[in-house]
Amino acid sequence: MIHNNDIGLLKRHLDREKAARQEAELILEKKALELYDANEQLQHLNDNLEQQIRDKLAELRESEQRYRQVIESVQDIIYKVGPDGIFTFVSSAVEKMLGYSEQEFVGKHFTDIVAPGYRKSLLEFYQTMLIERKDSSYNEFPVVAKDGRIVWIGQTVRLIESGSDVVELVAVARDVSDRKKAETELQTTQSRLSTLITSLQSGVLVKDEQRRIILVNQLFCDLFEIEQSPQQLIGTDYSQSTNTFKQLMEDPEGFAHQVERLIQNRQATTGEEIRMMNGRILERDYVPIFLGDQFMGHLWKYNDVTEKYLARERIRRSEEKYRGIMNNMELGLLEVDNDQTIVRSYERFCKMVGYTESELIGKKATDFLVVPSYLSVLEQQQRERQKGNAGSYELQLKKKDGSPVWVLVSGVPILDEAGSIVGSMGIHYDLTERKHLEEELERARLIADDARQAEKQFLANMSHEIRTPLNAIIGMSHLLFDTQPTNQQREYIDILKTSADFLHSLISDLLDMTKIEAGRIEMHARPFDLSGLLRSVQKVFDMKLQGRSISVDVMLDARITGDFIGDDVMLNQILMNLVGNAEKFTEEGSIQIMARIKKQDGPTNWIEFSVIDSGVGIPEEKLDVVFQKFKQVNPQGHKHKGTGLGLAITKELVEIQGGTISVRSTEGEGSQFTFTLPYARSDKKVEAEPQAPNSASVDDALKVCHVLVVEDNLMNQKYLCSLLNKWKIPFTLAMDGKQAVEEAKKQRFDVILMDIQMPIMNGYEATVAIRSTHNPNQHVPIVALTASAMLDQKNIAEEVGMDDFLTKPFEPVQLRTLLQRYAPVGLDTEAENVLDQERLTQLYGTDRVYAAEMFETFLNDVVPELLELPAVCLLQDRTVLAQQVHKLKPTFGMVGLSMLEHKMNSLEDKVRQGVDGKTLEIDCRDIVAKVNELIPVLQKEKQRFTHS
Structure with a gap:
């Protein structure tokens, strides 16, 4: 239970708490009021402070705007750089001057924009400022703009x-590029001017207005005997130099007075002549220097003209001397001005043209002296004189009486003292008599040409008229041997043949010598097998000497290997002549053919050939005449007949090739003929001729070879027809060229034997007609049969399109060989005689399936394209033709047609060389014709590969 005392205590406690709480509330209320007042004051103060800040910021922004406007209005760049070299600020002018925006510029290191080569010096400049704490400094350097331009800037820097x-x-940086450029140009100009003046071949002295030397060269010092160098004189006062220089002059006072007068008058003067005590003569130019109206100084130029003066004096005295000489010589002098007006005529010229000097002076030479047809010559020479050139030319003048006079004129320009051309002088030599002589010589030359032409025609006619019947005689003698003659008849035929051969040799020697003397024999150098040629000569004489006790041996230098470059035809003729000569004078024993390399001179090998026999020899006193024309050295009388031209021709042929020939002989023991010729070694291997088919296949080919014989001579017709009948070769006979053309239109032939000289239409005309018109024989081989051995006839035969040339008289074996060369390949002939089997083996080996495919591709794809080649030629588009030929060429080798591949190579070369389209078309048609002939062979070979 609660006692009253406890209640009282509790009540008192609660009252005290209440009182304390009330007191605390009063205190809090009071503090709140104080805090409110303080907060009000603080808010007021804050508002005032914010207003002040806003006012200050506005003031700062206005100040910054004014500052930025000032900076941006300036054309110079204003920028800041930190101690580390980084840009921290840059004005907007940087974009106009260098192309960078402000954002692109700020943050760069200053060396990023400085031109290479100047970065180090600028870095040193800034380092010096920082070390020495220079408040302000100025320097210039080039920077690289954004577009790559170099801009020179001059900057003033402050720390x-x-x-x-x-x-x-x-x-603050400013663009000083224009000033820098002007300074550079000024420095260049000053340097050039200084170099020019210093290098002049004149003594030069330049003084300023105070007479201080600003430029002088070494030649000036040399002329006036100044010991100091030009560099030592620069800047020195030379106002008293006149007194020093005048002591060197012939007229000292006159020199000094003239110098002062020139300085006072300040008028440019040139060409003053000054004589020195030492005999030298100077020429002086004075030039006052002005900049606008302001006088800046003097330029003196001195030239040593002593030699020029002395030369002029010598010329003057020489002119006086030679004027008298010229007047007494057969040379007429005439002086004219630039308008061809005569200013002076010397006595001899007046006599030459029949006028007096007074009649000539003041008149134009072109008006009455020069024949009109020669005015253009004179005008051309006058243009040359205006260029300062001399010249010689012939001119026809008209004398006072109207008669012509021929003169040789040597014209030279006349110069005045300043070097300007004021006229010309002509020295005239009378050529009239020489011209008359030349006219007579020209008439004589024409007569001689007519005589040579007549001689040439005579030789051609003689060759034809003698060789034509001779061909029949030799040919018939061969045919008679096949008629089973009796021994006596055989002896007669042998005599007949020997006499005909002798006559043939006689005519050949005469024609060879005629061609040599007329200079119509030319060298045709080409690669050839030298050792093979010598073996060939040996074989020829081995066959000829069968039955006689004479051996023919060849001895070769071991170094003679490979091919040499030279005229193998000439060499063969030389050897045949020498060995033939040895054979005539050797009854028994031996004939040796020797060759050795005598010496080597760079690429040239001098090869020595010797033909040694064991014959009758030559008397010592006769050795000097063995190489003379029509000279025979025959100790046995006239046993060995001949023209006496063989060795003379041989000597000429050796010398034409640049060689020499000599002979050694002992009578009764034999002779040795030695000749030396220069040959170069060939890098190319001579292409081997395709191997001839065996005799059986040749006979088969000839039996199907259809020949057109064009011959008007009855004897030769009989000879040719008999041979062809004997060999069972089908032929058609045409009596003249016109008939040959008609026969060519009717049927195709394999070979045409064409005589040259025939009535109605000759062989050349007939060949042109066959080659130029569409007919079955347009591309068939045509062989010229002619009795003319003249080189001109062979050249014409080649030009009109003939393929070969057979000279009458010819032996049966020669005709047979020629027919074998052009006979078509028979279908029954084995393919190995036509196709390059070695190449086919290299390409395909034993892979016959692949080979069959390639042959089929060629026949089906290549041949149709090939047949279009003539049509491509007609289009006259060389680019297309070259592409087609280049494309088709390799395919021939793939089927073993190596020879046709060579022809395609030749065709491609001709296309590149620009050979005329007609020739290209003929070559194309020839290749197409040969491919058409060989198609059966290719088909047969393809079948062989397919079924094997």
């Missing part, structure tokens, strides 16, 4: 310091 530290560098 911004805080205490003892440099916080940044502030700079």
Whole structure:
């Protein structure tokens, strides 16, 4: 239970708490009021502070705007750089000057924009400023603009310091490129001017307005005997130099007075002549120097003209001397001005044209002296004189009496003292008598030409008229041997043949010598097998000497290997002549053919050939005449007949090739003929001729070879027809060229034997007609059969389109060989005689399936394209033709047609060389014709590959 005392205590406690709480509330209320008042005051103060801050910020923004406007209004770049070299600020002018935006520029290192080569010096400049604490400094350097331009700037830099530290560098930069360019150009001009003046071949002195030397060269010092160098004189006062120089002059006072007069008058003067005590003569030019109206100084130029003066004096005295000489010589002098007006005529010229000097002076030479047809010559020479050139020319003049006079004129320009051309002088030599002589010589030359032409025609006629019947005689003698003659008849035929051969040799020697003397024999150098040629000569005489006790041996230098370049035809003729000569004078024993390399001179090998026999020999007193024309050295009388031209021709042929020939002989023991010829070694291997088919296949080919014989001579007709009948070769006979053309239109032949000299239409005309018109024989081989051995006839035969040339008289074996060369390949002939089997083996080996595919591709795809070649030629588009030929060429080798591949190579070369379209078309048709002939062979070979 609760006692009253406890209640009282509790009540008192609660009252005290209440009183304390009330007191605390009063205190809190009071504090709240104080806090409110303080907060009000603080809010008021804060509002005031914010207003002040806003006012200050507005003021700062306005100040910054004004500052930025000032900076941006300036055309120069204003920028700041920290001590580390990084841009911290840049004005907007940087974009206009260098192309960078402010954002692109700020943050770069200053060396990023400085031109290479100047970075180190600028870095040193800034380092010096920082070390020496220079408040302000100026320098210039090039920078690289954004577009790559080089811009020269000049900058003024100030240091911004805080205490003892440099916080940044502030700079103002200006574009000084134009000034720099002007300074460079000025320096270049000054340098050039200084170099020019210093290098002049004149003494030069330049003084300023105070007479101080600003430029002088070494030649000036040399002329006036000045010991100091030009560099030592620069800047020195030379106002008293006149007194020093005048002591060197012939007229000292006159020299000094003239110098002062020139300086006072300040008028340019040139060409003053000054004589020195030492005999030298100077020429002086004075030039006052002005810049606008302001006088800036003097330029003196001195030239040593002593030699020029002395030369002029010598010329003057020489002119006086030679004027008298010329007047007494057969040379007429005439002087004219630039308009061809005569200013002076010397006595001899007046006599030459029949006028007096007074009649000539003041008149134009072109008006009455020069023949009109020669005015153009004179005008051309006058143009040359205006260029300062001399010249010689012939001219026809008209004398006073109207008669012509021929003169040789040597014309030279006349110069005045300044070197200007004021006229010309002509020295005239009378050529009239020489001209008359030339006219007579020309008439004589024409007569001689007519005589040579007549001689040429005579030789051609003689060749034809003798060789034509001779051909029949030799030919018939061969045919008679086939008629089973009796021994006596055989002896008669042998005599007949020997006499005909002798006559043939006689005519050939005469014609060869005639051609040599007329200079119509030319060298045709080409690669050839030298050792093979010598073996061939040996074989020829081995066959000829069968039955006689004479051996023919060849001895070769071991170094003679490979091919050499030279005229193998000439060499063969030389050897045949020498060995033939040895054979005539050797009854028994031996004939040796020797060759050795005598010496080597760079690429040239001098090869020594010797033909040694064991015959009758030559008397010592006769050795000097063995090489003379029509000279025979025959100790046995007239046993060995001949023209006496063989060795003379041989000597000429050796010398034409640049060689020499000699002979050694002992009577009764034999002779040795030695000749030396220059040959170069060939890098190319001579292409081997395709191997001839065996005799059986030749006979088969000839039996199907259809020949057109064009011959008007009855004896030769009989000879040719008998041979062809004997060989069972089918032929058609035409009596003249016109009949040959008609026969060519009717049927195709394999070979045409064409005589040259025929009635109605000759062989050349008939060949042109066959080659130029569409007919079955347009591309068939045509062989010229002619009795003319003249080189001109062979050249014409080649030009009109003939393929070969057989000279009458010819032996049966020669005709047979020729027919074998052009006979078509028979279908029954084995393919190995036509196709390059070695190449086919290399390409395909034992892969016959692949080979069959290639042959089929060629026949089906290549041949049709090939047949279009003539049509491509007609289009006259060389680019297309070259592409087609180049494309088709390799395909021939793929089927073993190596010879046709060579022809395609030749065709491609001709296309590149620009050979005329007609020739290209003929070559194309020839290749097409040969491919058509060989198609059966290719088909047979393809079948062989397919079924094997």
